[in-house]
Amino acid sequence: MPPAPKPIMLSPPPADIAPEERMYLDVYDAIMSHRLTAGTKLTEQALGEIYGMARHHVRRVLARLAADGLVDLEPNRGAYIASPGEREAEDMFELRQVLEAKVMDKLAGSLTEAGHRALRELIARERDAWMRGDRPLWIRLSADFHIELAKLAGNGLLVDTLRRLVSRTTLLISNLDTAGQQPCSFDEHAAVIDALRDRDGARAQAQMARHLEQCACRMLARAPARFDLRSALGKGAPPGGAPGRRKRE
Template sequence: MNKAIKPSRLQSAAISPAAPAQRDASVAVEERMYQDIYDAIMEHRLPPRTKLTEQTLCQIYDTARHTVRKVLTRLSTEGMVDLEANRGAFIASPSHAEVRDMFELRNIIEHAVLDKVGREAGVRQIAGLRKMVEEERESYMSGDRPRWIRLSAQFHLALAELTGNVLLVETLRKLVSRTTLMIAKTEAPGHNACSFDEHDTVLEALESGNIAAAQEHMAHHLHLCEDRVRPDDNDHFDLRSVLGKHS
């Protein structure tokens, strides 16, 4: 009786040379899907309560459901997506009461951030924030709204990162993401959309060593942000029209 010939380790490796490539491709698709959805949310191309259907996302990105679920879970952890039992995934749509509570919490946290940063941050660190605000201004003036929105949100996280408190930054990240997605696509009449001007006043106060003034400017900025929260939007969007550009 002929014994079955077992392939050597070298032969086994040669049998499935595509495995690492397949893993890399899966990771690339996962990251692209995450970035596409994140950008579409932050740019208000996918408004609150838009349903993210797993099957449709699988078709758009030509990938498996487990990859889609990983992305949706990641977005949920960051506060961008709500996962509802037996209903699916939806772009987060905080209630007016939740928005009010989130901005109240942001005010408390960012007040404490400025106190710590104002006492401990160096000139070079503040200068790094100044550069970010300049990039924010340039993006707005050049019409690059997606980059402007990202930088506007990132300013608050970069400021928090100067505290060195990782847990604080992660807590604030979810609040910033969840409140930013509710900011109006076009601000109400009389409201200045240029958040970089408000960020500038905070930095000027920090640079002058006036922590109390920086906190006052930040509180005013967050109040204006809350004022810009968009009204309820009942429109429904076709995911393929927004995310299908790569397919």
């Protein structure tokens, strides 16, 4: 069984963690919050300067993020926040339909009261984040809902596979949704849980399929050409000068 997946960060990492782990969690969180958007270039030099780390440490962090599906490592060009194309997006959502239908099938007859309560609490937090205008937290909670369902299904390999797909497809959700369009809507999540509560596997599968179809329709606003890496990672301006900028070449 693969190691337990790293949870999506919902709060700042503790102050006493190793620098390499801090970089990983900071960048992971910034990507999942859309502060670092699809197509953004991550340079080893800039990250090394921000965290005071040698390039070989930065490379290890980028390799971990690549394994998560959040970063693409391009030979002779560097590391970029993953920016799936239309065909890949279609393939990923097609695979998610298959995997999450299986999750629904497993949970329809086995979801415990404790599991149901935990999912309800997660949806309530998601709704609250949306109502308060906390988009970064809302995006992370929306993604985490799908991972928690997979965990409750009890298949570690499925969790690991689905987590990578959820993380990568989360990058496709636009930062510029029009009014009334809610990517990974908490209302759609609630409909899935209602079906599971009623032990109606067919209805749960139908609700999840409809939800994923809606997610697939809320596609990507591409990364801006210019961005501030330090600000995106919450590190502020460098000593003695304005923050540098990078753009995809």
